[in-house]
Amino acid sequence: MRQDELWGEDTTQRYDTPGTGMFAPDVVEPAVHRLAELADGGRALEFAIGTGRIAVPLARHGVPVTGIELSQPMIAQLRSKTDEATIPVVVGDMATASAPGPFHLVYLVFNTISNLLTQPEQVECFRNAARHLIPGGRFVIELHVPDLRKLPPGQHAVVFTSGPGYLGVDTYDPLHQHLTSHHFHYTEDGQARLARSPHRYIWPAELDLMGQLAGFELESRHADWKGGEFTAESGSHVSVYRLGPVTAT
Structure with missing residues (x-):
């Protein structure tokens, strides 16, 4: 099944759960706060923006947000929340589509990079992020750890x-x-x-190598958006990559 078929009308209608699940304030707010910090006053681009779970509150937080999204039903649902002038969206695949930039921050949340089902596509996603960023810009990925x-x-x-x-x-x-x-x-x-x-699952070390192939270095990795320590028992991670040499923390 193609990704545009997977994220069709029926899935989109079930996706939004305002105030609960992945849309609960205690899930959304830490992510928005951290992404606003990492944007550092600049523009942000969300790969696979979906229905705007993160982008809408991030824009309200004062960060100019643009999106890339493959699913037309997802974009239609986003448009019920905000207009094109507030959050412009380019229709296309996150590994190849281009949005007018440049950006200080590109981000990809809730395991979505694993929707790309081959390693070459996932590497191209990193390279696409690099193409959109200013020198020193950041690419943020939220991803589960294979269990x-x-x-x-x-x-x-x-x-x-x-x-x-x-x-x-x-x-x-x-x-x-x-x-x-x-x-x-x-x-x-x-x-x-x-x-x-x-999904194609990715080990953290493999993710770091993908980043290096695209010119990134790992800046930080935490267990969650609140900055919890990443350990061998962590079920997920928030990894921040920076375009160009950095000192990992």
Whole structure:
């Protein structure tokens, strides 16, 4: 399934959950605050801007934001929140599309780089970020850490979450670093709806090498947007790359 098909009308309608889940204030606000700091008074570009979960509050925070987005239904939903003059959007793939710049900050949140299903595409995403940035500009990626320790030999699926009316299962292809998230939603009358999302997972060290290939060096890595320490037990990370030589912190 192509990415523009995956993020279609039905998915878009289920995506926005105002005030809850990934749209909860305690999830959104730390990300917006940190990104505003990293923009350092300049313009920001969001790859895969979606429906504006981060871009809309970031623009309200005073940061000029532009977006790149492949899904027309996602853009339509964004337009119900803000107009083109406030947050302009270029229709296209985050690995290749170009937006009028330059920018101080490019960012890519909530595991979205893993929607690019090959290593070359992911490397091109870094290179596309570099093309949009001023010298010394930053590229920020929020990404999960692959949790293959849950997989005993011979097993290729794991339940990652469960709750009333919902079951989430990840299936892994370790040879190609692919995983597919299967989202089962159950109704009170016993009906079930299944949605799938394919990903290519990336180890932090591999991500750093992708950055180096595009002229970036790692500036910082934390476990979350609040600056928590990144450890071997961290389930995700926020990595900040800077265009040109830097001293890692």
